[in-house]
Amino acid sequence: MSQSVETLRQEFRSASDAAKDSKDLEAIRIRFLGKKGAITALLKSLGELPPEERREAGARINTLKDELSQALDNEIAKRGATEQEQKLKVERPDVTLPGTLPLPGSIHPVTRVAQEIADIFLSMGFFLADGPEVEEEYYNFEALNVPAHHPARDMQDTFYLETGRVLRTQTSPVQIRTMEQMKPPLKMIALGKVYRRDSDITHSPMFHQMEGLVVGENVTMSDLKGTLVMFAETMFGKRPFRFRPSYFPFTEPSAEMDIQCIFCHGNGCKICKGTGWMEILGCGMVNPKVFEAVKYDTEKFTGFAFGMGIERQAMLRYGINDIRLLFGSDIRFLRQF
Amino acid sequence: MKILLSWLRDYLDIQMPPEKIAESLNMAGIEVEALHQLGKDIKGVVTGRILSREPHPNAEKLSLCLVDVGEPVSLSIVCGADNMKSGDIVPVAKIGASLPGGIEIRRAKIRGSESFGMMCSKRELGLSEDHSGLYILPADTPIGIDALKLLGLDDTVFDISITPNRGDALSHLGIARELSAIFNLPLHRKALDESHGDGEVSALTSVTMDAPQMCHRYGARIVEGVKIAPSPRWLCERLEKIGVRPINNVVDVTNYVMMDIGHPMHAFDLKKLDDGRIVVRMAKPGEKIKTLDGNQHGLESTMLVIADAKQPVAIAGVMGGENSEVDDSTTSVLLEAAWFDPVIVRKTAKTFGMMSESSYRFERGTNIDNVPIALNKAVSMILETAGGKAKAGMIDAYPVPHHVKKIVVRPRRVSQVLGVSFKPEQIETILNRLKFEVEREGETILVGIPPFRHDLEQEVDFIEEIARIYGYDNLPTTLPSIMAPPRKSSPITAIQNRLRDHLVSLGYHQLITYSFISGDIPVQMQEGLPLTLKNPISEEQGVLRTTLMWGMYDALRRNILADEYDLRFFEMGRVFQRNGENTVEPDRLSIGISGRANPRDWRRCNEAHDLYELKGLLEGIGRLNGHVLEFRNSSRDVFHPSRQMEVRVGGFLIGCLGQIHPRFLDNKKMPAHIYLAEIDLSGFAGLSSQTPRMKPISEFPAVQRDLALVLPIETVCEDVRQALVTEGGTLLESCALFDVYQGKGIDPGSRSLAFSLVFRAGERTLTEADVQPRIEAMTAVIEKKFHGKLRAG
Secondary structure (H helix, E strand, C coil): CHHHHHHHHHHHHHHHHHCCCHHHHHHHHHHHHCCCCHHHHHHHHHHHCCHHHHHHHHHHHHHHHHHHHHHHHHHHHHHHHHHHHHHHCCCCCCCCCCCCCCCCCECCHHHHHHHHHHHHHHHCCCEEECCCCEECHHHHCHHHCCCCCCHHHHHCCCCEECCCCEECCCCCHHHHHHHHHCCCCEEEEEEEEEECCCCCCCCCCEEEEEEEEEEECCCCHHHHHHHHHHHHHHHHCCCCEEEEEEEECCEEEEEEEEEECCCCCCCCCCCCCCCCEEEEEEEEEECHHHHHHCCCCCCCCEEEEEEEEHHHHHHHHHCCCCHHHHHCCCHHHHCCC | CEEEHHHHCCCCCCCCCHHHHHHHHHHCCCEEEEEEEHHHHCEEEEEEEEEEEEECCCCCCCEEEEEECCCCCCEEEEECCCCCCCCCEEEEEEEEEEECCCEECCCEEECCEEECCEECECHHHCCCCCCCCECCECCCCCCCCEHHHHCCCCCEEEEEECCCCCHHHCCHHHHHHHHHHHHCCCCCCCCCCCCCCCCEHHHCCCEEECCCCCEEEEEEEEEECCCCCCCCHHHHHHHHHCCCCCCCHHHHHHHHHHHHHCCCCEEEEHHHCHHHCEEEEECCCCCEEEECCCCEEECCCCCEEEECCCCEEEECCCEEEHHHCCCCCCCCEEEEEEEECHHHHHHHHHHHCCCCHHHHHHHCCCCCCHHHHHHHHHHHHHHHHHCCEECECCEEECCCCCCCCEEEECHHHHHHHHCCCCCHHHHHHHHHHCCCEEEEECCEEEEECCCCCCCCCCHHHHHHHHHHHHCHHHCCCCCCCCCCCCCCCCHHHHHHHHHHHHHHHCCCEEECCCCEECCCCCHHHCCCCCCEECCCCCHHHCEECCCCHHHHHHHHHHHHHCCCCCEEEEEEEECCEEECCEEECCEEEEEEEECECCCCCCCCCCCECCHHHHHHHHHHHHHHCCCCCEEEECCCCCEEEEEEEEEEECCEEEEEEEEECHHHCCCCCCCCCEEEEEEEHHHHHHCCCCCCCCCCCCCCCCEEEEEEEEEECCCCHHHHHHHHHHHHHHHEEEEEEEEEECCCCCCCCEEEEEEEEEECCCCCCCCHHHHHHHHHHHHHHHHHHHCCEECCC
C-alpha cells in the first residue's frame, strides 16, 4: 500500500509538471482527485487490507489527498493568474484617442493678472474693498482733491451720465468710501473696472485698476517704498527699481515706480522705448486734504496709496498687442489662456 | 514741450552730458520723454555759394547748379528745389556726408547728369519741418566752413512732459531753475527795466480794469516806429528748434519770451485799437470776435476779454483778435503781459475748443511777478529786431496785489511723512536751492510760497519738494509697523471666486464685455430704461447695460459668424439700473452655450445642448453656494416660448434660463441650440445659506427598488417624486429619476417616469416586509392622485 501511495505521488508530480494550462490541471484533478480518480480507487482498496493496517493506510491516503489537492490549488491559482493577465492584455487602448470630458475653459487674462496681484496684497494683510462704478463726482474728484476746472481733470477724460453722475475714472473713490466707514489702522485694496474716454490699441474706454491704501500712525514714504518693492519682487522677481516724483492730486509726495524692463533687462528695447525701465504703478503719501474730506486727524495719521492698471500688465505678460482683444470675446483668443 | 540745451545755458553754466541732464530731470519729476541730439547724425555739411543755376537738360523740375564750397574745384550738383538763385549761400552735403535718418551722400547720376553732393533744406538737416526749399543762409556767411556749428546743430532738444501741477516748469527758465536746484548751480538772470524811453507810455494809452478778480494784474508797454520783418536768423532758429513757426519780428518776440520765461504775451497794433486804449472786462452778451485762427466766436458774459474803447480785441489769455492783429503795415505795438484767473481761461478755452500755448500756461498758473519782466524783455528784444523807439515806463494796473503766504515746515513732520529725519539746516539748504524764501528760527522753518509755484499750498507740498531734491531713491525701504484688523472678503467676492473656478473646470471661458452698449439693442434683452452716457465715444457704446444678456448673445453670435460653433461662455460683472434718483449695480453671472454638448466625446459628440443641461449647471451653482434653487415656468420674450424657466431661491426671483428665441437667429450660420442664463449673484450673497449639519451614516445594507410609472403627460416629475418621498416614509433614503420614456408601448397621452428607490434603516437590516407596504402605498397614491399606474413588465 505504501508503495502505491508513493507511486501515486510520483505520478502526480510528473503529470503536474507536464501540465501546460489550467485545462490540463483540471484533467489531473479528475484523474487523481475526482470521484472516479486514483485516490478514490486507493481508498476503495482499503477493504482489501487487513483490519489492523487499514487505519494507518487510510491516514496516509488522506494525507496524500490533502497534499495533492493543496498542490493542485496552488498550481491552478498560479497558472490562472498568469492566464487571466494574458487574457486582459489582449485589449490595448489607443492612447491617442481624446479623453471625453470637456477640457477646462479659461480664466480671462485680465482676471488672472488681477487675482495674482490681489493675492500678493491679501497675503500682506490687505483686505479687498469695493465701491460703485457709477460714481458721484464728489467721490471721483472733489474728495480726492481734484476740484472742478482743475487742469488735473485733463489727466482723465471722463464719461458723464445724463443723471449727473460719472463712470469712475479710477478706483480711488473706493478709498474715500472705505475711509468714511472705517477708522485707521487700515490696509485695503480695491479692484475693478474704471472708465476713461480714450480708445486706441493701447487704451480702452473700459479697463481695470487695482488700488491700495494704508493708513495709520507713523506710516511713512519709506514704508510705501518697502511695501511696493516687496510687491514688485513677488510679482516680477528681484530686479532693480526706482521711484520717480510725479503728480496725483490725492497724494503728496507722489511717485511713479519703475522696474527694470523685464524684456531687455535694462539694455533698452522697443517695449521700454529704449529706457531700460518699465513703469508699473503710481503711488504717493495720502494728501492731507483727502484725510480732511473723510474727517481723519491729519496730524495723527499718515498713509500711502498706490494704483496700477491691470490690462497693461496682462498685455506685457501674454504678449497681447491690441487691448481691444481683451474685450472682444473671441474664442480663438480666449482659448489661448 | 521742447527745451533747447543751448537756451538753458542762458541761465546756467551746465556742461554735463545731455543724457545725465535728462536722467536727473526724470528723477526730479520732470519727465523727459525723448532727447534729440540735433547734429548727431550729420557729417560733412559745409556752406557753399551757388555760382550758377541752369535748367536740367532732361528734367523740367530739376536744376543743374555749380557750387563753390571753398575748394579748388566747384561742385556740380543736381537739385530739385526751386527757391535758389545764383549767388545764394546754402548748406551743402558733400560726397561722403551723412544726414539724419541714415542718409549717406554718394556721387550719383540723376537723369543723365552727374551730381557731386546735395544742397539741403531745413528739414533735411533736422532743423525744422520746413521742406519748402533750400535753406538760404545770409549773404555774409563764410564759404566752405562746417555748417554744424554755424547752424546751431551742435545742440540738444529735450522733449519734456510736464504734470499739470508744474506750470512753473513750462519754460526754459523753469527748467533751468529745476536744474539749478538739482545740481546746486547758480541761476543767472539779467535785470532789465523800463525807465529808458522816448516820452511816457501813459500819454499814449490807458488800461481800465473792470474785472479785477479775473485779472489781478495787467501791464502794457508801447514801441513806436517798428518795422515788421522776418526775425533774425538766431531767433528763427531757436523757435524752429522747439517747434514754433516764426511769423514776424514782433510776434516771434512775444512767443520767444513765453518760451523763455513762461509768461504768455500778446502784441496789439496800437493804431487798430479804438481810442488807443485797453479795457479788461467781462464780455457783453451778443459780442463777437474773430480770432487769429480765422474763427468767429460768440462771447458770453462769463468770459473775460481785452477790449478797446468799443469792442473786444482779444479773448483774455486764449487768443488775440484779427481786428487788432500785428501785420506788415504795423508801426506802433502795444505789448501785453498780464495775470489772468486760471479757471476763467480754462473754461473759455474749453468752451471754444481752443487750447493755445497761452491758455495752457494761464490755466496752470503764471507768475504774477513776471508781468514787468516779460514786458521789459520783449521791448528790449523788439528794439533789437524791429527797431523803433520804446515809450518810457509801463502801464502796470495791479488792483489785486499778490501777497506771499508763509508756510511752517516742521522737521518732525518731514520725518513723520518721509520716514527719515532731516536736520533743520538740511531742509533750509534744499529749499534755498529751489529759490524759495526761507526763514529759520531754531527748529521752525518758515517758507514763503514763491509766486511761480501755484501748486504749493500746504506743509506737505514742501515736504515733497524736500524729498524730490533729496532724491526718492535715497529714502530707505521699510515696512509699515501698523497691524490692521483682518477682514473676510465680501460674500460676493467669495461667490465669484468659487463660481469662476467651477465654471472654468466645466469647460467655460470667461468673458469680459464692455459695460456700455448700444441703446438700440433688442428691448427683450433689457430691463428697464438704461442710463445714458452724455458723451459716449460712439452710439454703439451709448448706454449702460441693464443685463448681461446682450453682451453674451453678441459674443456667441460673433464667434459663430467666425465659424466657431462649440461655445461655452460665462461673464461676471455689474449691470446698471435706475432706482429712482439712484443707480443700483447688481453683480450678475451670465452663461451662454452653443453648438455640441460634448464636442470632445467621440462616442456621443453629436448631442446638442439642451435646457436640462443648463438647468443642471445652475442647480450645481446653487449647491456650491449652499442653496437649493427652484425652477418655474416663465414667459420672457427673449427665450423660446416653451423652452425657458425662471430661477428662484426661497421664493425670490434671481434669474432665468432658456433657449434663445428663434427671432434672434438672424444669420443662417446660427444654430438653433443657443441657450442663455443670467443669475443675480447679489441675490445669492444677500441670502443666508444653510450650514450643513452632519447626519450619522448607517452601517446596514440598503434595499433597492426601481419603480416605472406611466403617468398622464401633463403630470410634472417633481410632484410625483414628492408624493413618492412622502409615501416612502422615514425608511426611504433616496428617490431619483432615472428614465423618461415616451413612444412605443406607451399610450400617446402618457409618458413613463422611472425612479430608483433606496430604502435603509439606521439601526437594522431591512426586510421585504419593511419595503413592500411602502411600495404599495406609493402605487396607490400614483393611481389615486395622478391617475397613473405601474408600467407593465
